[in-house]
Amino acid sequence: MHAILIIEDEPEIRELLAYNISKKGWQPLQAENANEGLILLEQHPVELVLLDLMLPGLKGVDFLRILRSQEEHNLIRVMVLSALSEEERIVEALKIGADDYVTKPFSIEVLLARMGSLLSRGRGKAEHLLSLGKLRLDLKNHSLEVEGKPIKLTLKEFELLTRFMQQPGQALKRDDLLDQIWDYDAEVQTRTLDAHIASLRRKLGREGQRIQSRPKVGYGLDLN
Ligand code: CA
Numbered sequence: 001m002h003a004i005l006i007i008e009d010e011p012e013i014r015e016l017l018a019y020n021i022s023k024k025g026w027q028p029l030q031a032e033n034a035n036e037g038l039i040l041l042e043q044h045p046v047e048l049v050l051l052d053l054m055l056p057g058l059k060g061v062d063f064l065r066i067l068r069s070q071e072e073h074n075l076i077r078v079m080v081l082s083a084l085s086e087e088e089r090i091v092e093a094l095k096i097g098a099d100d101y102v103t104k105p106f107s108i109e110v111l112l113a114r115m116g117s118l119l120s121r122g123r124g125k126a127e128h129l130l131s132l133g134k135l136r137l138d139l140k141n142h143s144l145e146v147e148g149k150p151i152k153l154t155l156k157e158f159e160l161l162t163r164f165m166q167q168p169g170q171a172l173k174r175d176d177l178l179d180q181i182w183d184y185d186a187e188v189q190t191r192t193l194d195a196h197i198a199s200l201r202r203k204l205g206r207e208g209q210r211i212q213s214r215p216k217v218g219y220g221l222d223l224n
Pocket of ligand 1: 010052054
């Protein structure tokens, strides 16, 4: 059964949502503010959050920011509920990591259908997010953050780091990396790889020390 957390301060809307979610065979959890929502998150394996943006106290976007900063909640999908007039806030929420939104007043049928679609997307959120230590790689936006700061990478550096982060702790063969990233032929010198590794290490700062050479094999990303 899918557990759905509803964070909505208006009781009528919250009840209506909870009623329809139960009818659908899912488990509704109700919070009337974001703090309550955060507590419920710790107590239940929530799969989707219906998040009202205009809340007393902690706002919806603040809740979202907290949620998205927590690795263990990577898999949770977020559907934003908002007034149409709050377009800027909706855009902000989507940027922070909301997966979808509906504007009030909404059709409950449409909302449930969209929720169903979000839930069936499987691991959706996490598939394109890779994180290790202070590194966060977003494959969808092609962006990297180190300690929360965006770092610009060249395309090749990005591809390299993606390979490493997809197989952390493993030794990746020099030839395989050259082959996969540079479409290796004799023209590409293997020191091209070393040069890119050196540059990548530099850009990652202290996290760059994770990239270690594995003698006679190639390189690997250290987990510790
Ligand atoms: Ca509200």
